[in-house]
Amino acid sequence: MNIADEFLKHAHFVDKRANQLSRDMLIELNKAHSSITGKLATIQADVLNKPFLKASYARRKKVLTMQAQAIENIITDIFKEINVIIEDAAQDTLFGTAQATHGIISKAAPTINVDFTKLHLPVAKKWFETTTIAGLLPNELINKLEASTRDKIISVSRQALIQGKGTLSMARMLKKQGIEGTYRGIEGLSRTLLLSASNYAKDELITENYSDVVKQWRYLATLDGRTCLVCGADDHSLFKLNEYKPVLPQHFNCRCTYVPVVENSIATGQRPTGKHSERWVQHRDGTRSRKFTPDKVSHHIGFTGSYQAWLKEQLKTDPAFVKDILGPKRFELFSKGKLNLKAMVTDGRIKNLKKTM
Numbered sequence: 525m526n527i528a529d530e531f532l533k534h535a536h537f538v539d540k541r542a543n544q545l546s547r548d549m550l551i552e553l554n555k556a557h558s559s560i561t562g563k564l565a566t567i568q569a570d571v572l573n574k575p576f577l578k579a580s581y582a583r584r585k586k587v588l589t590m591q592a593q594a595i596e597n598i599i600t601d602i603f604k605e606i607n608v609i610i611e612d613a614a615q616d617t618l619f620g621t622a623q624a625t626h627g628i629i630s631k632a633a634p635t636i637n638v639d640f641t642k643l644h645l646p647v648a649k650k651w652f653e654t655t656t657i658a659g660l661l662p663n664e665l666i667n668k669l670e671a672s673t674r675d676k677i678i679s680v681s682r683q684a685l686i687q688g689k690g691t692l693s694m695a696r697m698l699k700k701q702g703i704e705g706t707y708r709g710i711e712g713l714s715r716t717l718l719l720s721a722s723n724y725a726k727d728e729l730i731t732e733n734y735s736d737v738v739k740q741w742r743y744l745a746t747l748d749g750r751t752c753l754v755c756g757a758d759d760h761s762l763f764k765l766n767e768y769k770p771v772l773p774q775h776f777n778c779r780c781t782y783v784p785v786v787e788n789s790i791a792t793g794q795r796p797t798g799k800h801s802e803r804w805v806q807h808r809d810g811t812r813s814r815k816f817t818p819d820k821v822s823h824h825i826g827f828t829g830s831y832q833a834w835l836k837e838q839l840k841t842d843p844a845f846v847k848d849i850l851g852p853k854r855f856e857l858f859s860k861g862k863l864n865l866k867a868m869v870t871d872g873r874i875k876n877l878k879k880t881m
């Protein structure tokens with residue numbers, strides 16, 4: 525069996541769970557929207573007897589302070605709720621991944637007959653308290669989102685106040701710029717957190733229960749034009765079970781994964797590859813614009829080697845694609861065989877060109 529394929533299928537489930545988590549978080553934020561709007565309008569009516577810019581210094585100061593405080597209180601409450609939702613989703617992902625990992629290993633090594641109920645399972649608390657994503661703990665990432673959401677809403681509410689907007693247009697501004705401005709952050713956070721939980725669960729389950737079957741991990745990045753050079757350089761590397769390896773996700777929206785290497789099964793067979801295609805779109809008003817769409821993965825022939833080997837292969841047929849990824853200077857050195865991906869990266873960061881030469 526192809527273990528990598530099985531884990532990629534599971535990663536798809538984790539992705540779907542992350543979408544659900546984003547939706548649940550948005551529902552909470554939308555609740556914040558209506559309570560904040562109401563609260564701000566009340567404070568404004570209570571404190572100001574004329575438009576903000578014409579009001580006295582004391583009243584201006586008072587309304588600013590009271591509104592910021594009200595927003596902070598509401599956001600704090602909403603994020604208490606959001607924390608619970610995230611913990612639930614993480615718990616779900618840890619358990620689901622432990623189950624899936626057990627299922628895949630049991631199929632790959634049928635001689636090892638282990639009862640799932642007897643396994644040492646990953647613990648959510650340990651994940652929360654010890655796993656980092658680009659150096660930050662899950663809780664710290666959530667706090668960062670809370671702070672940026674609060675600041676964004678405070679800033680928009682002040683703009684509305686200073687511009688003398690009525691309640692309705694203030695509500696619209698808060699919705700458009702304050703709440704909807706956090707959507708992308710929420711989606712990224714959901715995906716990154718659950719990917720982290722999933723990687724943690726797989727790692728724990730195998731280290732604690734299957735160290736006699738699994739001796740190595742294979743690092744797998746995605747073979748397409750959106751993979752960053754840091755992940756690309758690590759792609760296809762092998763790590764022993766007790767050896768240091770980069771913690772995944774390496775960065776926000778990282779799509780990399782580790783696949784356990786089990787004897788007599790394939791840790792990396794034919795790997796899906798992808799590119800983004802570009803086409804001209806004719807609009808109704810007669811204008812044209814370029815549109816980039818990811819090619820369907822299935823339309824591409826699979827590749828068995830590393831990201832670097834794949835880029836080398838692409839040099840022959842589609843050098844422009846490689847140039848796009850590496851940039852002109854690195855491309856020149858790479859295509860002459862003078863620079864490999866590992867040499868472009870140090871300690872998880874892309875080196876300046878000067879240092880690589």
Ligand SMILES: [Zn+2]
Nearest residue numbers: 755778779780
């Ligand atoms: Zn990555």
